[in-house]
Amino acid sequence: MNAIRGLAAFATSALVVAAISLYGMQAARSSDHQDSPTVVARPGADITDVYAYPAPDNANNVVLAMDVYPLIPGGMSSNAQYAFDPAVLYQFKIANGVANKNYNESMVVQFSVNGTGQSQTLTMYGPTPPNEVSTSNTIVTTAKMGSVTFNQPATLDNGQIQVFAGTRRDPFFFDLAQFFKILPDRDAAYHAPGQTVPSPTATSFNGFAAGNPNGCATAPAADFLSNYNVLQIAIELPKTMLEPTGSALGKIGLWATTSTTTGS
Amino acid sequence: MFRTILAGAAAGGLLALLLSACNSGGGNSTPPTTQNAVYQQIELLSRPAVKEAFESFGDHDPTNRSEPYNDSTISNDIVSFATTVAGRSTTTADALQSVLYPNEMIVDLSSSASTAGYLGVETGGKVGTTFGGRALTDDVIDVSLSAIFGNALSALGVVPDDGKESPCLATDNLSGATPSYLTSTTFPYSQGPV
Numbered sequence: 001m002n003a004i005r006g007l008a009a010f011a012t013s014a015l016v017v018a019a020i021s022l023y024g025m026q027a028a029r030s031s032d033h034q035d036s037p038t039v040v041a042r043p044g045a046d047i048t049d050v051y052a053y054p055a056p057d058n059a060n061n062v063v064l065a066m067d068v069y070p071l072i073p074g075g076m077s078s079n080a081q082y083a084f085d086p087a088v089l090y091q092f093k094i095a096n097g098v099a100n101k102n103y104n105e106s107m108v109v110q111f112s113v114n115g116t117g118q119s120q121t122l123t124m125y126g127p128t129p130p131n132e133v134s135t136s137n138t139i140v141t142t143a144k145m146g147s148v149t150f151n152q153p154a155t156l157d158n159g160q161i162q163v164f165a166g167t168r169r170d171p172f173f174f175d176l177a178q179f180f181k182i183l184p185d186r187d188a189a190y191h192a193p194g195q196t197v198p199s200p201t202a203t204s205f206n207g208f209a210a211g212n213p214n215g216c217a218t219a220p221a222a223d224f225l226s227n228y229n230v231l232q233i234a235i236e237l238p239k240t241m242l243e244p245t246g247s248a249l250g251k252i253g254l255w256a257t258t259s260t261t262t263g264s
Numbered sequence: 265m266f267r268t269i270l271a272g273a274a275a276g277g278l279l280a281l282l283l284s285a286c287n288s289g290g291g292n293s294t295p296p297t298t299q300n301a302v303y304q305q306i307e308l309l310s311r312p313a314v315k316e317a318f319e320s321f322g323d324h325d326p327t328n329r330s331e332p333y334n335d336s337t338i339s340n341d342i343v344s345f346a347t348t349v350a351g352r353s354t355t356t357a358d359a360l361q362s363v364l365y366p367n368e369m370i371v372d373l374s375s376s377a378s379t380a381g382y383l384g385v386e387t388g389g390k391v392g393t394t395f396g397g398r399a400l401t402d403d404v405i406d407v408s409l410s411a412i413f414g415n416a417l418s419a420l421g422v423v424p425d426d427g428k429e430s431p432c433l434a435t436d437n438l439s440g441a442t443p444s445y446l447t448s449t450t451f452p453y454s455q456g457p458v
Binding site: 037038039042045046047048049050051052053054056057059062063065066072074075077078089095098103104105134135136137138139153162164167168169171172173174175178179182185186188190191197203204205206207208214215216217221223226227228229232234236239242243248249250251252253254255256257258259260261262263264 | 300301302303304305306307308309310312316320321322324325328329330331332333366367368369370371372373374376377378379380385395396397398399400401403405409431432433435436437438445446447449451452453454455456457458
């Protein structure tokens with residue numbers, strides 16, 4: 001359940017349409033944004049999940065992935081609107097000092113977006129030390145690695161790096177609808193203008209066995225995300241590239257960010 | 265939140281202020297990505313479920329604009345949600361905080377494990393794998409719910425059992441092993457769109 005799913009006005013594709021409409025309204029009156037959560041208005045910057053795992057095909061490699069743009073309905077992923085946001089800088093941030101309790105970012109991988117729609121390209125920079133240890137960042141232009149076209153996996157750096165940016169089935173699974181009944185505050189729809197957060201209507205997840213001793217709910221549990229897609233940026237690269245030059249492999253802290261020049 | 269933004273501006277320095285002024289003068293609502301621009305963080309995600317479970321909706325934005333190691337909002341919310349909403353002991357709440365803050369997913373690149381396993385490093389291998397990180401199939405929701413509402417921490421010997429479990433909230437009864445659509449054999453290893 002990622003944190004952002006709560007911000008993402010979830011629930012139905014109709015809400016996604018509503019969010020897109022809201023974005024359009026905001027673009028038209030950009031100074032009036034006080035009650036509209038930033039990432040609901042900009043779904044291309046809305047990170048839904050982050051993954052990090054050993055590459056299945058090469059023990060020396062690691063895969064990093066971030067998913068954005070929640071709730072792209074099944075059957076609609078080729079729609080031109082479901083593309084990365086050219087106003088957004090996408091970043092993986094890595095702290096190499098966590099074994100010594102230094103959690104500051106010391107390496108970054110950055111992606112800038114060129115063009116709109118599904119013919120766009122993304123340019124990858126890094127892995128490289130960042131220009132700034134900050135939530136305020138510039139692109140490390142000296143670390144330009146290469147480009148990838150939407151939905152077309154590419155290899156960079158003489159074949160050492162694989163990169164993908166495009167549509168994927170959302171691999172996240174969660175009974176989100178039931179969660180919102182238990183904790184309605186987390187549903188962004190209730191934070192839209194004119195809405196109020198209702199009282200909880202459930203105190204249990206579903207799917208428990210009939211006659212369970214705790215009286216938990218026995219209706220079928222349902223994966224809310226099973227018919228939705230996301231946009232994914234994934235890289236596979238040698239583990240050594242995530243450490244500073246000459247450093248041994250060790251523990252890293254990982255997070256993903258999205259940023260805009262306007263902060264909105 | 266203002267403090268965070270101001271801190272970010274200070275770190276960005278004069279260049280940030282100058283560029284910001286230039287951008288605002290351009291008048292475009294969605295400026296193109298340019299290489300010398302200064303970008304302000306509007307969203308952060310690391311471990312799944314932490315923001316959504318522990319933070320009230322209104323606290324998401326400050327966390328989204330913070331460094332994951334300089335975020336008193338999420339650090340405090342982990343303890344306050346665990347003790348008030350979830351009704352856990354202070355000891356259990358503090359244990360959750362110590363595992364989940366700083367808000368960074370830990371990956372051990374030196375591990376020879378062939379698969380990831382969520383929270384594996386943070387818990388010293390008591391859950392997940394020694395690689396840590398997060399696999400596409402990891403049931404991160406049940407890992408989280410069982411720690412927040414169930415007896416996962418006491419079962420691992422991390423804390424004494426506080427006797428304050430909420431078993432109906434400790435799993436959503438969905439498993440990553442069940443759907444066949446989570447992975448594929450070729451890069452990027454996730455499935456194509458439905």
